[in-house]
Amino acid sequence: MKKVTLCAFLLGAFSFTTPAQEEIVVKEVAETASGDTVLLLLDSYEQFPKKKKITDYRLYQMGKVPVTFFLLSGLAYPIEHYMREVRDYQIPDFNYSYDDYLQFTPGIAVFALKIAGVDGYSDWGRLLTETSVSGVVTVGLFSGIKYLVDKERPNTSNLNSFPSGHTATAFMMASWLHKEYGLTRSPFYSIAGYSVATIVGVTRQLRNKHWYSDVLFGAGVGYLGVEVGYWISDLIFKDKGIKIPHAKRMFVDLKESKPSFINLSMGYVTGNGIELTEDIHFKGKGGYGISVEGAWFINPYLGFGGNFTSNTIDYAFDQDNYLIHHKEHKDDMTRIKINEDFAGIYSGNIGGYFAYPLSNRFTLGSKLLGGITGTSSSNLVLKLNPTAEYPAGQQVNALSNDKDISWSLETGVSATFLLNRNLGVSFFADYLFSDAKITFKKGLDVPLDMRSVGEEGRSNKFDTHNLTVGLSVNAYFF
Numbered sequence: 001m002k003k004v005t006l007c008a009f010l011l012g013a014f015s016f017t018t019p020a021q022e023e024i025v026v027k028e029v030a031e032t033a034s035g036d037t038v039l040l041l042l043d044s045y046e047q048f049p050k051k052k053k054i055t056d057y058r059l060y061q062m063g064k065v066p067v068t069f070f071l072l073s074g075l076a077y078p079i080e081h082y083m084r085e086v087r088d089y090q091i092p093d094f095n096y097s098y099d100d101y102l103q104f105t106p107g108i109a110v111f112a113l114k115i116a117g118v119d120g121y122s123d124w125g126r127l128l129t130e131t132s133v134s135g136v137v138t139v140g141l142f143s144g145i146k147y148l149v150d151k152e153r154p155n156t157s158n159l160n161s162f163p164s165g166h167t168a169t170a171f172m173m174a175s176w177l178h179k180e181y182g183l184t185r186s187p188f189y190s191i192a193g194y195s196v197a198t199i200v201g202v203t204r205q206l207r208n209k210h211w212y213s214d215v216l217f218g219a220g221v222g223y224l225g226v227e228v229g230y231w232i233s234d235l236i237f238k239d240k241g242i243k244i245p246h247a248k249r250m251f252v253d254l255k256e257s258k259p260s261f262i263n264l265s266m267g268y269v270t271g272n273g274i275e276l277t278e279d280i281h282f283k284g285k286g287g288y289g290i291s292v293e294g295a296w297f298i299n300p301y302l303g304f305g306g307n308f309t310s311n312t313i314d315y316a317f318d319q320d321n322y323l324i325h326h327k328e329h330k331d332d333m334t335r336i337k338i339n340e341d342f343a344g345i346y347s348g349n350i351g352g353y354f355a356y357p358l359s360n361r362f363t364l365g366s367k368l369l370g371g372i373t374g375t376s377s378s379n380l381v382l383k384l385n386p387t388a389e390y391p392a393g394q395q396v397n398a399l400s401n402d403k404d405i406s407w408s409l410e411t412g413v414s415a416t417f418l419l420n421r422n423l424g425v426s427f428f429a430d431y432l433f434s435d436a437k438i439t440f441k442k443g444l445d446v447p448l449d450m451r452s453v454g455e456e457g458r459s460n461k462f463d464t465h466n467l468t469v470g471l472s473v474n475a476y477f478f
Contacts, residue, residue, distance in 0.1 A: 062227040064419045068473065069220030072266070073163075073213040075471060079268060079288040080212040082312050084154050085342055087206060089378055099203040103166050106193040107131070107173030110180055119243040120180035126233055126241035127180070134172055134229025141221045142168045155208040164210045164218035170197035171222030179230060184244040197222075198264075212266075252421055252478045254357035255300060260477045262294035265428065267470015271313040271345070274438050275461045276399075279325035282438075287313035287342065289468040291430075295353040295367075306350035306369065307410075309432070311466050314342050317380065336382055343438045345466055347373035349410045365414040365426070373408035373434035375464060377401040380440070402441035404459065408434035416474065424474040432466040 054060055087094070113120065114127065122130060142165045151162035174193035182190030201215040210218075269289040274282035289312070295305025323330055349371030357363040380399035412430035419425060437459040 066220040066224035069216050073216035076216055077213040082288045083212050086312050094206045099200045103170040103200045105196055106177045110176045121184050123241040123243055126237050130229045130233045133232050134226040137228045138168050138172045138222055138225030162214045163221055164204050164214045166204055167201040167215045167218035168222040170200040171219045172225050175223055175226035183246040253360050254363050257478045258297040259355050260296045261474045263472040263474040265291045265472030267468040269311045269466055269468045272462055272465045279322055281318035281321045282315040283318050285314040285316055301355055303353040305353055309347045311345040312342050343377035345375055347408050361418045363416050367412055369410040371408055373436045374405040375436045375438050376403045377438050399440040402439040404436045404439045406435035422476050426472045430468045434464040436464055
């Protein structure tokens with residue numbers, strides 16, 4: 001009598017654990033010499049239910065972008081005063097108020113398209129629910145945080161600085177445009193909406209209304225509000241009210257894809273000191289850098305692109321070195337305060353970018369670029385304490401700034417993790433070398449002997465060396 005072996009029993013047992021719509025296929029049936037029937041091979045292990053990854057959960061999908069903005073906000077907090085110093089020095093009178101209206105334009109675009117009959121993701125009932133809930137969540141979050149934190153604005157007008165409500169509103173409405181039309185019709189809707197939101201955030205800083213960390217956190221609040229709004233809408237409507245489903249974009253395999261990108265980065269910068277003369281030195285105290293960068297890849301490993309970078313470094317007058325050479329001024333130094341100020345290094349470079357993917361989410365990168373770099377600095381200001389002759393004290397520009405432009409080389413390394421198909425976060429270290437030098441053009445007749453700099457001007461004896469370590473947010477175009 002023929003018998004079916006244990007393999008048949010196991011096959012039947014496994015069939016109870018697989019989804020009803022899936023079918024186990026027997027590749028081959030063989031008969032032994034004794035007449036027993038043996039099932040030799042199952043079709044695939046893919047018939048069994050797969051364990052969910054953390055990236056498959058809705059909570060991860062909702063939180064990955066806002067959490068990234070919140071982390072960037074925390075990283076920006078220790079260095080945001082540098083950005084304010086640059087703003088106050090370069091454009092102290094900037095106060096254009098277009099951001100008060102620009103923040104609403106992505107939202108207006110959503111409803112204008114809908115009224116014009118251009119269908120997006122949601123019908124009217126679903127859209128009104130999504131936008132209403134996300135609006136309540138966003139406004140509630142940033143208003144509540146403002147009340148609890150009481151952070152002073154950079155212009156000292158009030159204690160409502162953190163987070164930026166304008167930026168939260170702009171990113172909320174840009175996310176409406178992204179979900180309704182960017183994921184259903186064209187990614188250019190998303191690019192346009194988030195570009196407008198970014199302009200609003202930058203303008204809030206230029207107007208001296210917000211610190212950098214305020215703006216980054218506000219962007220995260222706006223994005224989170226929309227994620228919550230659409231999640232609640234899904235709970236209410238299920239699959240009803242969807243006019244055009246979101247495009248199913250498969251996750252890319254980095255080993256077979258061209259990782260073209262554009263990014264925005266920020267980081268901590270260290271720079272070499274300044275020596276104008278043997279006695280007049282400045283010590284670098286560190287600062288911040290911000291950069292916009294992009295590259296087009298011709299294959300998974302090689303691309304071409306460039307960046308524009310602005311680095312700002314605090315410098316302090318080296319008083320100890322000065323007194324070594326001018327002991328006669330020791331008494332003068334007790335009544336003189338020398339302002340610690342900054343130098344700016346601005347560069348534009350182009351060249352080759354290199355990527356080495358380690359998995360479908362993680363890749364290493366490097367670059368080799370060349371271009372031009374310009375330098376500028378603020379004046380060296382001496383503040384003299386009150387004396388009998390000058391009871392109100394004195395303030396003197398001891399050295400006036402000048403500019404220099406020359407060639408530069410830049411290289412760097414990065415490690416990138418993809419949060420989703422088109423968004424990644426990179427940790428990077430970049431090194432910039434330039435022949436451009438920090439330069440002062442004039443020495444004035446002041447209590448300290450600064451005249452050795454000379455009327456003709458004096459540049460740093462050393463070339464410019466900057467090392468930047470930081471984080472970037474990358475948009476990918478595969």
